[in-house]
Amino acid sequence: MNSVKTYTLFTDHDVYLFKEGRHYKLYGKFGAHSVEKEGIKGVYFSVWAPNAKKVSVIGDFNNWNHKDHILFPRWDGSGIWEGFIDDLPWGTLYKYAVETARGDILEKSDPYAVSWEQNVQAASLVSTTWYEWSDREWMENRWKKNNLKAPISVYEVHLGSWVRDKEDPDRFLNYRDIAKKLVPYIKEMGFTHVELMPVMEYPYDPSWGYQITGFYAATSRFGSPQDLMFLIDRLHKNGIGVILDWVPSHFPGDANGLYRFDGSHLYEHEDPRKGFHPDWKSHIFNYGRNEVKSFLISNAMFWLDRYHADGLRVDAVTSMLHLDYSRNEGEWEPNIYGGNVNLEAKAFLQEFNTAVYKEFGEDIMTIAEESSDFPMLTKPVHDGGIGFGMKWMMGWMHDTLDYFKEDFSNRKFHHHKLTFASMYMYNENYMMPLSHDEVVHGKASLIYKMRGDEWQKFANLRTLYVYMYTHPGAKLLFMGDEFGQTNEWNFTQSLDWHLLEYPVHKGLQILVKELNHIYTSESAFYENQFDKSSFEWVEADDLENSVYVYLRKGKKRDDVLMIILNLAPKVLDYKIGVHTGTHWEVIFNSDDEKYSGSGVQPEILEEKYEEWRGYQKSIMVKLPPLAGIILRQNKDKKYKLHRIKHKR
Structure with missing residues (x-):
């Protein structure tokens, strides 16, 4: 019966x-x-x-x-x-x-x-997502923190390896236990958002969560749905936004999962040229099937609605949009126009972005992990774009890391790897990622990508961070990079927190903390970060000295910052052109002793009313070695020239 x-x-x-x-x-x-x-x-x-x-x-x-x-x-x-x-x-x-x-x-x-x-x-x-939230103030005002005119500094976290139980390192901490440690740390460090690598249910730890079987389930390896909500609630109450990694690109072939769910190719495309991923040995959703689109867009809504997520970072968008992704000739079929764009996936992503922004407006953000130059990814759908809020700036990341690996004597031949991003940085709304993908699989940790001896490695990395934080666009840093984790990331164990006992690691952590503070407090760095008016090259072509100088500008005419990067291991007295009527003061120096730098103090040695490289006057600045410094345009109208230290 x-x-x-x-x-x-x-x-x-x-x-x-x-x-x-x-x-x-x-x-x-x-x-x-x-x-x-x-x-x-x-x-x-x-x-x-x-x-x-x-x-x-x-x-x-x-x-x-x-x-x-x-x-x-x-x-x-x-x-x-x-x-x-x-x-x-x-x-x-x-x-x-x-x-x-x-x-x-x-x-x-x-x-x-x-x-x-x-x-x-x-x-x-049989469970529930009922939870008594206490983040009403955040939810009502989060549009101020999540829109494109706000400072966005993201700390990317893998919950299983940020920290483990000291007494039992093989045991995962509960979401609530993690909250007690993670929330105050992010707040202290000054990050505005945290990005959680996938917290949806996944069977295989080495996948890091990117092979999802339970798309609507918070992974129980860290606790219940309510435990995850507690973590998000506490982050919100401390003014920290939450971005979740979301994977609508593929799923594994586990017997109890979506693959051949009713004996047919129900969720995955039946044509293996569109339905099977050769790299990940996983299955690709059939974006042309309406019921599958409803499943996926509902899933995005679910995490934004039930879990109060502030954004979704969409994984592997490049693989979704390109029919020939990781396929040789003859292994893929062109679209009806003879091209390589997956038109069904493109339409799905447009519909996804349209739906979530219609529901939540500027309260949330969608971010594409996309490594090609696919056009108009962050442009509105009604203008023919895909509709994402931002995309990862993968070209910037690769060029920057390539440059910092170079020997100092060779950097002049690669000088424009650091200027090239300015050629396209306003084509899209970019987030600059130094993510988990760059510190695994034999790629080395960030500190060991740097050139030179130990002091030079840390000096290089401090300057790289100055470059990232002062460059237009949102920021993302993977856990451990803020203090110079030396080992590659290992998902099976905690970060090497003991390294903070050493001054060079502690100094790097202090530097990142202060860069977060400067980035979030100086409006010139963020309020126009996706607008061409926010950036001006002062010196982009000094190959011999490996020096870069640029301005960042806010909405107010006198809200201007100057960034100077000296990427040679020597002290320089350096002449820089400035506009008439401007005066400058140093507000940050990555070579300061508190960051374990050499302690060389940058000084404005001389200011002259003589033309220099197209500017009406010039200043002479003492530059520390392998350092980034930030100067603020002095807003005091009574500024007197005798306050400037003249060259001896």
């Missing part, structure tokens, strides 16, 4: 939107939901399996028997199976037993489950 009763949460309009690919809140319909039928409390189950002969709910409540609790197929041909089972408590383990057209029985976890078991079986749990 079937113990399932008829019940539905779907209206005809819900089904219509689902089939049209325009239902963006399916998490309120699909999955397991606590409901009451005729005065009896129980759980409503619903799942999409249009090619199944039969679907039943199996679990610890019925000894995993697929004959006892058979769901009912909807009459409308939607492929939705649903039903009500009474008297099931929270924490009940369950899966769907899906009988395929061939008669095979597949045991599948719930694609919409909000919690999964953390073991090989990985069953779904």
